[in-house]
Amino acid sequence: xxxxxxxxPHTGSRPGxxxxxxxxxxxxxxxxxxxxxxxxPLTIPVVAARAGVHATTVYRRWGSVxxxxxxxxxxxxxxxxxxxxxxxxxxxxxxxxxxxxKDLNDPDTLPLVRATIGTAGDQGASACTGERRxxxxxxxxxxxxxxxxxxxxxxxxxxxxxxxxxxxVFTDQALTPEWTRGLVTNLLxx
Amino acid sequence: xxxxxxxxPHTGSRPGxxxxxxxxxxxxxxxxxxxxxxxxPLTIPVVAARAGVHATTVYRRWGSVxxxxxxxxxxxxxxxxxxxxxxxxxxxxxxxxxxxxKDLNDPDTLPLVRATIGTAGDQGASACTGERRxxxxxxxxxxxxxxxxxxxxxxxxxxxxxxxxxxxVFTDQALTPEWTRGLVTNLLxx
DNA sequence: CCATTAACGCATCGATCACTGCGAGAATCA
DNA sequence: TGATTCTCGCAGTGATCGATGCGTTAATGG
Numbered sequence: 440x441x442x443x444x445x446x447x448p449h450t451g452s453r454p455g456x457x458x459x460x461x462x463x464x465x466x467x468x469x470x471x472x473x474x475x476x477x478x479x480p481l482t483i484p485v486v487a488a489r490a491g492v493h494a495t496t497v498y499r500r501w502g503s504v505x506x507x508x509x510x511x512x513x514x515x516x517x518x519x520x521x522x523x524x525x526x527x528x529x530x531x532x533x534x535x536x537x538x539x540x541k542d543l544n545d546p547d548t549l550p551l552v553r554a555t556i557g558t559a560g561d562q563g564a565s566a567c568t569g570e571r572r573x574x575x576x577x578x579x580x581x582x583x584x585x586x587x588x589x590x591x592x593x594x595x596x597x598x599x600x601x602x603x604x605x606x607x608v609f610t611d612q613a614l615t616p617e618w619t620r621g622l623v624t625n626l627l628x629x
Numbered sequence: 630x631x632x633x634x635x636x637x638p639h640t641g642s643r644p645g646x647x648x649x650x651x652x653x654x655x656x657x658x659x660x661x662x663x664x665x666x667x668x669x670p671l672t673i674p675v676v677a678a679r680a681g682v683h684a685t686t687v688y689r690r691w692g693s694v695x696x697x698x699x700x701x702x703x704x705x706x707x708x709x710x711x712x713x714x715x716x717x718x719x720x721x722x723x724x725x726x727x728x729x730x731k732d733l734n735d736p737d738t739l740p741l742v743r744a745t746i747g748t749a750g751d752q753g754a755s756a757c758t759g760e761r762r763x764x765x766x767x768x769x770x771x772x773x774x775x776x777x778x779x780x781x782x783x784x785x786x787x788x789x790x791x792x793x794x795x796x797x798v799f800t801d802q803a804l805t806p807e808w809t810r811g812l813v814t815n816l817l818x819x
Numbered sequence: 820c821c822a823t824t825a826a827c828g829c830a831t832c833g834a835t836c837a838c839t840g841c842g843a844g845a846a847t848c849a
Numbered sequence: 850t851g852a853t854t855c856t857c858g859c860a861g862t863g864a865t866c867g868a869t870g871c872g873t874t875a876a877t878g879g
Contacts (some may be wrong), residue, residue, distance in 0.1 A: 457847085458856070493858050498838070500856090553754070556798060558745010564743070564799045594846065597792035597812060604799060605791035609754045610745060622787065648826070648876085674866065683828055688868070690826085820879100827874070837866075844857075849850100 445500040464490040465497060469511050473568040481554065483507075505559035509566045515548070516569035528589065532623045535578065538600050539571075540614040543607040552608060590626065598626040598629055612615035639730040653745035654680040655687060659701050671744065673697070695749035699756045700744040705738070706759035718779065722813045725768065726789050729761075730804040733797040761790055771790060780816065788816040 447479055468490035479485050483504060501507040520542070523534040538618040542548060555563035575592050583589040590598075599622045606612055634688045658680035662671050669675050673694060677684040691697040713724040714772070734740060745753035765782050773779040780788075795800055 461857080480835095482836070493861080494836090495838085497859055503837095550750075553746050553750065554749075556743050557745075560740075560743065561801060565801075568799050590694050593808075594815070596795075597816070598788070601792040601795035602787035604795050605786075608798075609794060611751060611755075618783075625784070625788070652828080672866070672867095684867085685869090686827055686828080693867095822879085823877080824875105825876080827872105829872085830870095832867105832869085834866085834868100836863105838862085838864100840859105840861095842857105842859085844855105846853105846855075849855080 440540060443583070446601060461490070461492055461496065463509070463541065464492060464498075465501075466511050466514065470544070470547045471508065473554060474547055475628055491614050494592070499506065505563065508555040509559045509563050512551055512559075512563060513567040513569075515551060516542075519567070522577050523575045524578075524581065528578065528587065531578045531582075532595070532599060533620055535574070536603065536619050536623055537616060539600070540616070540619045543603060544614050550609055568600075568604075575600075595626065598622060643780050645649060651682055651686065652681055652690075654682060655691075656701050656704065660685070660698065660737045660741065663744055664737055695753065696747040698741070699749045699753050702741055702749075702756040703752060703759075705727070705741060706732075706757060710759070710764065712764045712767050714768075715769065718768065718777065719813060721768045721772075722785070722789060722817070723810055724812055725764070726809050729790070730806070730809045733793060734804050739797055757765060758790075758794075763788070765790075783805065783817065 465486060468486050469504070472479055472486060472489060474521050481504065483501075484494045486504075487497045490497075497507065501510060520535075520537075520538060521616070523531045525531050525534065543552075552567045555567055559566070572592060575595050579589050579592060579595065602622055603619070605613060606614060655676060655714065658676045659671070662669055662676060662679060671694065673687050673691075676697070677687045678693075680687075687697070705770045710725075710728060711719045713728075714722055715724065733742075742757045745757055749756070762778075762782060765785050769779050769782060769785065792812055793804060793809065796804060
């Protein structure tokens with residue numbers, strides 16, 4: 440794998456076993472609380488209690504709920520995605536869009552995105568988009584190197600990324616595979 | 630100052646002068662707090678204090694911050710928009726998209742949208758989209774009645790509405806008029 | 820114009836939150 | 850391995866939140 444996962448955003452001077460364990464427990468507690476129907480207020484004492492960690496630790500490591508959510512969203516949207524490289528831009532985009540749709544369909548993801556952009560502002564929003572721009576650019580540059588007429592990053596963002604996020608966040612319609620594939624088809628007509 | 634903004638008899642059995650005045654003050658306080666850089670926690674006592682109203686009133690009328698935000702977002706996204714009717718679908722969509730872009734560029738709007746979908750969940754999200762689907766459908770039906778080949782509501786949503794919302798909420802790029810017009814051009818090529 | 824009643828102001832209470840020293844335990848480096 | 854220091858657990862505190870009971874004000878209908 441070419442893209443090695445970034446070290447903890449917290450200037451980790453000691454990412455030892457215990458710290459990593461606590462970090463994982465807190466992240467898991469946040470995701471569980473977000474998916475739980477019990478409308479618990481998602482506050483630091485609640486997160487800490489569910490994670491089996493003392494609230495002081497969470498306050499010191501993350502400081503606020505916004506930074507905690509940003510951290511969770513960052514690690515959620517940075518590691519999993521693998522940029523396809525099939526030799527065809529259409530195929531690449533279809534796979535990429537399908538992966539993104541699958542990701543956004545995950546029951547954990549939608550509440551996380553909503554809470555993050557609602558609590559963490561600009562920083563949280565950019566954490567939710569992750570590195571999609573760079574990933575798109577990689578696919579487009581490969582296609583351009585093949586000598587094809589390649590759309591811009593902006594165009595692909597508007598035609599593929601934006602509808603996926605919009606439909607997931609603002610509507611209750613499902614992100615079906617057919618609809619997702621249709622986005623690429625509308626962008627790249629035969 | 631007598632800003633009679635046409636108090637609509639939204640809900641309640643007694644929409645008298647005082648209730649409307651309080652409602653307007655609370656709405657205004659929410660918007661001010663959302664735009665203020667002072668990261669005040671946007672809680673009911675804070676909103677009530679800034680509105681010059683006692684917190685008990687806000688608790689009883691709205692119940693929670695989520696419902697309050699949903700109410701603010703609903704009245705923010707329901708009244709202002711006028712569906713264009715120029716006789717040309719392209720012209721209609723360009724005006725509609727331009728109005729929407731102007732609306733989303735308002736410094737009040739972005740924090741309101743983010744906070745609403747982050748706090749009020751599905752209900753808040755649908756409040757932020759308002760009645761766009763019906764408005765789109767009205768324009769499309771008129772175009773279809775003219776005997777043209779009209780795109781579907783879904784297609785227009787994906788091509789115009791979604792990029793506007795996505796760019797406003799998730800990125801820090803500006804919603805320029807040229808880019809907004811380009812969305813319609815990509816949807817309706819000559 | 821007056822009775823009715825919905826809506827608001829006020830005082831208050833328990834629960835929880837955000838935060839802070841201080842000591843103990845674990846990870847890192849010599 | 851031993852010393853250092855980064856990190857976590859613990860107990861406690863002021864502040865604020867969410868909610869309730871009661872009296873008062875004002876909007877509504879006859």
